[in-house]
Amino acid sequence: MADVTETPELSPRNPAHKIVAVAAGEAHTLALSGDGKVYSWGRGTFGRLGNGSQSDEKFPVPIKWDNDGDLGNEKCPKFVGVAAGAYHSLALAGENVSVPRQLDMLVQLNSPRSLGDDSEGKSKNPLKVCAIEAGGMMSLAIDNLGALWMWGNIPQQRSPDDDTFTLISVPDPVPMFDFYGHTVVKVACGNEHVVALVSAGEKHIGDDLVCYTWGNNNHGQLGLGDTESRSHPQAVAQFSEGSAWRAYDVACGSFHTVVLTLKKQPSDTLASVCWTFGLGENGQLGHGTTQSTSLPEPARALPENAYFVSVDCGLLHTSVVSSAGEVWSWGMEKGLGLCPDVSFSGVDHGDAILPLQFSCNGSNFPDPVEVACGAAHTVLVADDGYKLWSWGRGRSGVLGDGKVSDSYSPTMVLWPPLSEDFSDGLNIESKKPKEGGEKTEVDEKLDSAMEEMKLLQSKLSVMERYVSILHGSLFAKPFEESDIPASLIESDSFDVGKAWQGMLEAADGKELRRLEMFYGNMLDGVKDKIMKRKIQEIVREHLQSSSTTQY
Template sequence: MEDSTTYADSRKVVSVAAGEAHTLALTGDGSVYSWGRGTFGRLGTGSEADRLFPSKIEFSSADRGEMVKIVGVSAGAYHSLALSDDGSVWSWGHNTYGQLGVNDENSLVPSLVKGFHGISQTDGSTTKSEKRLKISSVKAGGMMSVAIDDLGSLWIWGNCPSQDTPNEGEEFTLLATHTPLPVWDFHGQIVVKVACGNEHIVALVNSDVTHEGGGDLVCYSWGNNNHGQLGLGDTEVRAAPQMIKTFNTESSWAAYELACGAFHTSILAYKKGDGDFLKSVCWTFGLGENGQLGQGTSKKALHPEIVKSLPVNVWLISIDCGLFHTSVVSSVGDVWSWGMGNGLGLCYEESEGGDALTPRVISCNGQDGSNFPGPIQVACGAAHTVLVADNGYKVWSWGRGRSGVLGNGQVVDFFDLNLVLWPPLDQDFENNEPQTINVTNNDITYEEKSSKDLTEIEKELYIMESYASILHGSIFGRPFEKANDIPVSLMKSGSFDVGKSWDEMLESCDSDTLVRLEMFYRNMLVGLKDKIMKRKIKGMVNECLESSTYTH
């Protein structure tokens, strides 16, 4: 089949996922990129080395003899999942609890999960067919993995909640399995969406059991409930899925999106019969000691409660939970974050302030009320957040930066917006041969030495502008804005005094900007000193080798 993907598809991010300290990005052409901490092989690059910039993951399909096109990604704490367009599931990273779906050690590269087969249950016995089921959705939790097949059945593997309810006095337990197991409680129903935390699972299930669709989506939860993260009004463990009353068939609220943190849950819902599908609300419940519920308190919530500080006239399109923080995005590009470390996910000693008990606005370009154009999705890791906007052509990040988790080439924390190095540098100019540009009577003609045309020249100009913006963001902590950031002396003449413009810019900087400049300078200086030292050592070695030659 002919590949109809375009250059734009390869540069457009359609989905992101964040793990404990790594990030995955899926592009429109079915490619996957990763960056951040590489321990356990969670990046899928073939090594455990950290990656400070997005790196492409290779999917080997020698057994099928065709290219693998990925259509979905998800990240657990230390492992990653991907879904291909043929319904196959790929996994890599940490596998101590079998969360990769293979009976093997940790994997540094994607491996094919082969455990999905048609299963029927009659009279207590289970029959397994040879027909391989196609998977339509994957999701990774802390140390577990879940998937929905094309029939709407739910599968689970890894460190899963035990299906046996503990006796009085017994503690909640998790059972490890590398074999994907069906959740029989939903047999005959259609599971639409699922999310999982460290020890609990939440699912949206179609109430219409006729497989014709059209029924309300009802919400179920099960697993550990020590902080009320199941939203059932108590802290009792549930071994089997139980319906959350706030989102059952009789409820006036219809849930359409869900996310799980370590021990809290967030749900997006709209009011049934309201007629206005441009308005929705965010509900939260579970652990709240770091403000991750956004309720203005650090108390836990056993029932779902509305985050009242969010505007009531918005449609929320994306939500995600980190370990102890939550972020949400509206259809017009409003972004809010709350929880640990002022909503950044950082610990007290790492952050500029305390926890955010209510939603704080994350503004584009550092301006109040400035929305992100073309919002797509938000993803929360343990202590970092990633936002895709500009219709998928720009990716922002903030929070903890160690191991390169922010994708900007640095390993320092960013308390403000930071642009991820996107599109990836190593992909932009590969195989590009030089070309000659002739200017005659103000007409530009191109003597091509490759197959480039004017459109490809424009691509390179766009890429150059992107990297200029990233460099500017690395220095000043915000994206490059042509109207505001180009020195006046440059705009008014063909040349300008660099030194004078630099002095004028420093004079106009506030204290925070000067501090960021100082940090950038120190990091750059360290790198220069390393280079100088390496060259000195190399020179000394060469001198020794030369003297040794003369001696003998």
Template sequence: MVDNTARKCSIKVVAVAAGEAHTLLLTGDGHVYSWGRGILGRLGGGSEHDQHFPVQVNFGSEEDSVRIVGIAAGAYHSLALADDGSVWCWGYNIYGQLGINGEDFHGRKYSDGDYSVVPCLLNKFLELHPPDSSSTVPEAEGKTSLKIIAVKAGGMMSLGIDNLGALWMWGNCPQQSKELGFSLISNFTPTPVWDFHGHTVVQVACGNEHVVALVTGGESYKGVDDLVCYSWGNNSHGQLGLGDTKNRPRPEVVKMKTFDLESPCAIYEVACGAFHTALLTRNKRPSDTLQSTCWTFGLGDNGQLGHGTTQSTLLPEPVKELPQNVYLVSIDCGLFHTCVVSSEGDVWSWGMEKGLGLCPDDSYGGTDSGDALSPLLVSCNPHQPKFPEPVQVACGAAHTVIVAQEGYKLWSWGRGRSGVLGNGKTMDNYTPTTVLWPPLVEDFKQEELHSSNKHNKNEAKDVIETNERLSSALKELKLLQTKLSVMEKYASILHGSIFGEPFGEQDIHASLENSSVSDITKEWENMLEAADRTKLIKLEMLYQNMLTGVKDKLMKRRIKEIINECLQSSRVEN
């Protein structure tokens, strides 16, 4: 029989990362899956096709020997870290965020070096020496070998932390400029941040053009109580938390009593949106219960700071409307929204379009539309408010993904176009929907493995036939899903036109429950009877506007007809 432990490991999600419109997940057995928008090769599947549910990323002919232990997603590119310290990159590369020049793609499919549709090995780390390398070390002892142990990405830049605690950056990176003092420079070669020489970088996050890092006060890492927060880069909205809006080409300490080494608070997680930053802290003093505080700063135009206003903040301020007696295990930022999850499975989101991150023109309308200026509690489903045994949350530009149930189940919500939600559909979802995980083909693979172990040719033949039928079924399923998405969009448009609000599952007409035919006249009458005065007034305004539009169109056509009649009469007279 197939090892049950190995089976669980292959479907257990241990990490998730979200880009602008794509998502990566990492399983316990070291495999990477991706889905969402495929343009610019960000999915790593060998093409630019969209994927509506998780598909495994292959790492060339060396797939069997490559075990991935870390993943990261920038806006349009992706990173994967192997257990041997090697870094694999794919996607958009115009600013050097893959760390590879056009001539270094080694036959991989790409377009003028601008992007790669398959993972490419970043060889340049093998040619470099770590910043802590010392010339005083005897050659007989050899130099400490460089090994990357963590990767991160954001916007158009990539970052890595090595085994000596040094931070490396490549892509569209903030740099010191002689003329301007600060600029963003395209860098195709990983470059160390020398400012942290003699210290250990423990964690890093980056937005569109700024970076935040947690660095040890001394040389070695002794725990989160010993960490200092640094920030640098673009500071046009105060996203560096330094009390002003001046850009910083080099790291500076976020100087607040709350984050000093002598402070009672310790920072244990950082996240960056496009132009805002979020931190999680806990008390250093031992306590019977762990409690967290979420701090945010930077751009606040869409409520992404969660402070109850649309004002930007130049210094870290706590998100006061979050409960004080919870421990937050994960936080992430989209472009203009923020999301946190507690150890108990409570999830809060805030920012653009009710914390979904959707743009205003994507608004689902109604009285509930608009930006969430304070945290909103997100329920797993109407019958289960909490997400069971949460692991991690990740935010894309306008979608959110949460891994829960100890890594065996995923939910997503927000923008659905291009299959971004991984549920097989292309429609936006304003409440959590389950990601199609594990993929259907995984069950087949285990069956195939079981058959091969038994060396039974007849069973192997059956497996091949089953695979062919499954492949055919999957193609048909994709076609049906596409048709269903079109019908759902059409139904939503019709429902909005008739009832003045978006369509939801709760709006399925009673006449459709036991029949394929809906008596729309009866449903309209029932809706009017059940509507309160406020809703009736809104409906009246809606249809008055529609009627006005029709009258305007009739008037314009009538005027055009009169003009044509006059012109014809004048021609006859002449």
């Protein structure tokens, strides 16, 4: 006979709902799910959400696939990457199509890595993009041979005879020949500068990555020790081939740069160092000052033994997350990046010139994956990709919680979206609009139901947050599904007294003392409040009696 006290197995998570990548633009956010779908929310102007309109979205919605264009009636591909610039978005398709429609020019060109090889095998292989990145108003791509392509407002020299730096608007992808014979592994860009991690040799092996920077350098964001702009890549000495540090991740704000490094082998610890340089007037460098710097310096006040799994920069703030789920931000308005026109008042206002830690209801975030910074908001993927948190400026619904207000602490994003799960159980034919684009009565009812469900999900997220705070106060750890009593999972009824007794029986001495302190303080507070109310009533009665007598 089965043990009735055994906790039943919870339903497994749906891998299709797992977030594998996230990106943030000026006021919009992109998320890539495990089933290869891209979702967007926030400001919709310029069509950056890819939902077929320029309207804002307060909750995540799937992007729409244009099957009437050059690709004919080809089905929406499975996407494998996303990137967001200030006002535009990129999505990288997998094997279903060779390259996204916007990059058709790449199909007609050869990779710079293959130009010197005339072998038949390489010339017949189609060029494919394996990574994408976006900055202010530029876009970048790394192909399958490790070559870098750029388009948009990109840094270039004025002419073959004039090496002066300038920005040139390029509508089609152009290859970077400066890294010919090497492999570009990772790249990031700000408003007008680029940073890339490139192999020292032809292929990336071990600790051989070199950090190169180029573009605008008016605030020292290239990390080269001066403020002179470059039209061609130049290696940063601190992260060059002969240095003691191995760079493994990079990020760019508008005018500042962040590089994550590890000690090169041999090293007995996996501890990261976060280096920053460039514009620092809002504390976004984390150096404890508002001074800019043209040479890399470590951000201060970060733990020495932490391994950082992700880093990103906003317009005027920086965020990093460790493998243990610790999240730090610094820069504009306590690291929130709220920008001057959205600053809040109170004792806590002001820029953070040193890293500040953000928590998940008083604890670390579980199983962190990635952090992304928009111009004035931050998004964190954690819980192994199954949950999203956001904070910062909330205009246009960019936080994904159904609101347009700012949030000064992490709040849950509506994830997974409800629309798909809900519509799967409906008759698809009944939802088709009439000819001419007019909505049927069923469409209108469905839209109304979807909005109501989204609001309910938003309220559920708030309740979940409240429960986690209360649970954390009692047990000093975040609330998890495994903490739900078995009796509540098995039936709709719940015996509070029985559950309380069982919890006390299972608690150790330390937990019991914590409960005693918690309820002791609560009881003292209630007694104190009762006493104050009695005094107020006596005084009020006395005043009323005196007033009547005098009259």
